Amino acid sequence: MDVLLAPFAYDFMQRAFIAALVVGVLCSVMGTYVVLRKLSFIGDGIAHASFAGIVIAYLRHANYALGAGIVAVLTALGIGFVNRRGGVSLDTAIGVLFTGAFALGIFLMSRAPRYSVDLQDYLFGNILAVSSSDLMIIVGLGIVVAIFVVVLYRPLLYSSFDPIVAQASGIPVPVVDYVLLVLLALTIIVSLESVGIVLVAALLVTPAAAAAQLTQRFAQMMALAVAIGAFCSVGGLYLSYYLQSASGATIVLLATIVFFIALGLRRAF
């Protein structure tokens, strides 16, 4: 029991566990849509694009999460716009916009007076550095995303499975798609400080992909993905505490192991 409770002796670890739990749950819920819509690339894309916002916020001495959030949401909407109005395929739109925004971040950083270690935290994640105000933002955005996902459960499901018929029957599919992109952007922002830009896509995709191996019902897949995501986030944080390893990487490695176990279970049964 002491082994389980030991990390909670520190305030920063308490905050880290709450942040890990919120991030694990949110990423898994949104990841269910990401996996089923075959949008794995988008998590990577929006996360990398948000780097430009972080650098701009750094240069302006503004809040990093706010800068990342604005650029992430704009990139998400831009991806949707270029895809729908420009007649460009979604993966191409993601590829162009995310590399463009990421390059802007690097460009601005290269012109900055000096390189900041803080920026590295956003690239690779440092959940132990989550402050009380960060935690409030994470929980607040998490609640907003969760409310939208619950309220839009049916339109999101229908437009994910069969967007053409959903639209013909009167579901506002383009609006639903844009809302999904914004929710994805917010989820990624919430996750950035925990697992970092480089690894956030894994947390979006891997728990949902593991769940997909174990069930053939949508609601069960989402519930299972949440359970796996929460387990990997909290479990990964425990492991990183005792192994003295990078928290984001440990969380993602644990999720990867769970994915291969799920894959093995599906093939065995």
Next chain:
Amino acid sequence: MIAVRAQGLTVRFGTVAALENVDVMVNEGEALGIIGPNGSGKSTFLKTVAGLIKPESGTIEVFGKPPRDLPPGTIGYVPQVEEVDWHFPVTVWDVVSMGRFPHLRPWERFGAHDRSAVDAAIDALGLRALASRNIAHLSGGQQQRTFVARSLAQEPRLLLLDEPTTGVDAATEDALLALVRGRVRAGLPVLMATHDLDRASEWFDRMIVVDRKVLASGDPQAVLESGAYTGIREHTHVHGHMRT
């Protein structure tokens, strides 16, 4: 009452005309068959009626309004089965229940009427034994019946069917025919793209031959005996395949 009225309808994809100056009218309680060769614009026409494609010129009205201005759930559309991911984690019941989604506000519960509409559609298509089966494990005919059941569960005022008999067995086709004719008798207007010309007179009250333009229109037997149909058939045989 007029259910569908297309006037001077022209649809282009880039520089390619998919439909040119098409005039079509369908009344309530009437089944219209749409035949034509590969790439003739049959599916494009149905999608335009459904409000999925915006015409370049001309007008399309469903119950007197542009399709996108209709209340949710008005138009039931059954696409060709290959247009969705059949490995999506849903059962037959889940898919059929989606037909009710356009009628439900986000905060509304899936009520007793919704359940009875889904159950009735499942029974009408003979899917009761498959209701809890994952859609990945359905045959082509069962997939088609699931799509039709979803559109019936929606209780639409207009039904659009895109080649619903492609790849289905004779028994399924008989069941679909009886079902559609029953709904038409009850007043439902139906537009259906098809290659099933042998039973056209059983399916439809009227038929049009489309090859970008409407080449012939009228009683199914008369259209089948017209030169337009012969031309289409020869064209199809020369080119060796029909639209899939």
